[in-house]
Amino acid sequence: MPPVGSRIGILTSGGDCAGLNAVIRAAVFRAVHTYGWEVVGLRQGTLGLLKRPVDTMHLDVNMFSGSILRESGTILGTTNTGDPFAFPMPDGSKKDRSAEVIEGYRQLGLAGLIVIGGDGSFRIMDKLAKQGNIPLVGVPKTIDNDVGRTENSIGFITAVNVATEALDRLQPTAASHNRVMILEVMGRDAGHIALVSGIAGGADIILMPEIPWKLEALAGKIKRLRDEEGRNFALVVVAEGVKTPEGRSVTQADVAGKVRYGGIGHYLGDRLADAAKAETRVTVLGHVQRGGSPATTDRVLGSAFGVAAVDLLAAGKHGRMVTWQNRHVVDVPIEDTISGPGGVNVEGDLVRTARGLGICLGDQ
Ligand code: F6P
Numbered sequence: 001m002p003p004v005g006s007r008i009g010i011l012t013s014g015g016d017c018a019g020l021n022a023v024i025r026a027a028v029f030r031a032v033h034t035y036g037w038e039v040v041g042l043r044q045g046t047l048g049l050l051k052r053p054v055d056t057m058h059l060d061v062n063m064f065s066g067s068i069l070r071e072s073g074t075i076l077g078t079t080n081t082g083d084p085f086a087f088p089m090p091d092g093s094k095k096d097r098s099a100e101v102i103e104g105y106r107q108l109g110l111a112g113l114i115v116i117g118g119d120g121s122f123r124i125m126d127k128l129a130k131q132g133n134i135p136l137v138g139v140p141k142t143i144d145n146d147v148g149r150t151e152n153s154i155g156f157i158t159a160v161n162v163a164t165e166a167l168d169r170l171q172p173t174a175a176s177h178n179r180v181m182i183l184e185v186m187g188r189d190a191g192h193i194a195l196v197s198g199i200a201g202g203a204d205i206i207l208m209p210e211i212p213w214k215l216e217a218l219a220g221k222i223k224r225l226r227d228e229e230g231r232n233f234a235l236v237v238v239a240e241g242v243k244t245p246e247g248r249s250v251t252q253a254d255v256a257g258k259v260r261y262g263g264i265g266h267y268l269g270d271r272l273a274d275a276a277k278a279e280t281r282v283t284v285l286g287h288v289q290r291g292g293s294p295a296t297t298d299r300v301l302g303s304a305f306g307v308a309a310v311d312l313l314a315a316g317k318h319g320r321m322v323t324w325q326n327r328h329v330v331d332v333p334i335e336d337t338i339s340g341p342g343g344v345n346v347e348g349d350l351v352r353t354a355r356g357l358g359i360c361l362g363d364q
Contacts, residue, residue, distance in 0.1 A: 001035070001315070002037065002112065002313070006035075006037045006038070007039070007040055007108065008039055008313055009039075009040045009042050009105070009114070010024060010027055010059070010113070011045050011046070011049075011076060012117070012141075013046065014078060014118045014121040016078050017072070017141055017143045017154060017158065017290050018155050018293070018295065019072070019294040019295075019298030019301065020078075021072075021294075023116050023139050023303075024074070024076065025064040025068060025069055025306065027114055027307070028059045028063075029061060029307075030311070031310045034314075037310075040057075040058065041057035042057075043056065044078065045077075045078050045082060045117075046101050046128075047082045048076075049100075049105055050084070050101060050104060056108065071293070072290065073291070080120070083124055084098045098128055105132060111135065112134075112135035112318070114313070115139070116138075116139040117138065117139075117141065118141060118142035118144070118147055119342065129319065135316075135318040136318055136334070137309045137320055137322070137331075138309075138320070140305075143158070143290060144186060144192065145190065145193070146188075146343060147337050147342050148340025148342040149325075149332045149337045154302050158293075158298050159193050159290065161295050163183065163197030164197045166285055167237070171233070174235060175232060178232040178233060178279065180233065180236060181234070182280060183283050183285060184239075184282065184284045185239055185285050186239070186286070187208070187240055188241045190209065190239070190241070191210055191343070194207065194238060195350055198354065199353060199354055201237070203359060204222075204225060204234045204235050204236065204359060204360065205234065205235075205237070205359065206360075207236070207237070209239055209242050210343050210344045212245070213245065214362065214363065215271055215275050216275070217362055217364055218360060219276040236268065239264075240264060243264075269281070304329050308329040309322050312331055317331060319334055321337050
């Protein structure tokens with residue numbers, strides 16, 4: 001175990017979400033109170049390690065006496081564009097700057113590093129850790145909840161709550177105007193937010209990247225609601241990563257040519273208006289799902305993960321990620337989480353629940 005007086009580092013990487021500060025707070029409390037260690041926050045993910053002097057924030061228990069637990073975002077800042085193995089340079093080229101990141105880590109004299117990230121960040125950090133012999137422990141976060149081997153990632157439930165509340169707000173206006181309301185939620189590769197919020201928010205149709213869909217199935221569902229159940233409205237939830245029936249992702253490029261997901265909601269709105277002879281309106285929820293005060297579950301999970309991550313460093317267990325399984329915090333090799341399945345289990349209980357409720361999942 002690193003002796004009293006040792007320093008460990010912590011960073012957040014990838015897209016932010018609610019609950020990251022709860023992890024940082026818990027890690028600091030555990031490290032300081034239980035092991036007598038100092039905790040150094042690294043700013044902006046690995047970008048802080050590329051700066052000279054390295055961009056850090058001293059993390060003290062006193063910092064967390066106020067509102068930080070209640071706030072989303074990350075006090076450390078984050079990045080999802082600075083892969084040190086293919087770092088984007090001003091002239092448009094890519095450069096391997098991994099050695100500089102490792103050197104930055106060395107300069108801080110750290111006994112280990114906690115990375116709060118998603119599968120993309122873990123892929124990069126695992127490679128860096130192996131190259132630089134860095135004692136690494138991972139904490140899973142992503143609103144998409146698609147990190148393999150853990151039932152929940154930090155930020156997921158808060159995002160689901162936001163999407164569910166959006167459905168609560170859309171239903172009365174849908175019913176008042178006889179409309180089909182389409183809610184596009186995040187979820188690049190996985191439909192967890194769409195599925196869980198759709199069930200909780202009384203959706204009639206849920207589309208996820210894991211289940212291919214047919215327009216006739218959707219139009220048929222809306223027709224049945226109208227003709228057989230006397231319903232004058234419908235609620236549709238679609239994950240941003242859902243492809244068209246032809247298998248095309250709906251994306252948009254910014255002026256610099258960077259491609260982002262988004263647009264499947266409007267694609268669907270246009271086609272459903274025609275196929276179901278319905279008046280449609282589309283709401284794209286976007287980054288609203290990342291913010292807001294963290295849900296209780298994200299604070300509790302964040303606290304449990306923060307404590308457990310520090311305990312792993314104390315036990316000398318490196319290259320591991322803390323996970324939530326069957327109401328327990330357990331640890332698994334980080335590599336497993338990168339390659340393991342993180343999408344919705346199409347044979348799982350929640351898909352069965354949705355089908356049991358008569359929710360159309362697009363395939364029938
Ligand atoms: O991976 C999480 C996520 O929220 C995705 O659902 C979404 O596509 C992406 O991040 C958005 O990232 P950015 O913040 O770069 O727009």
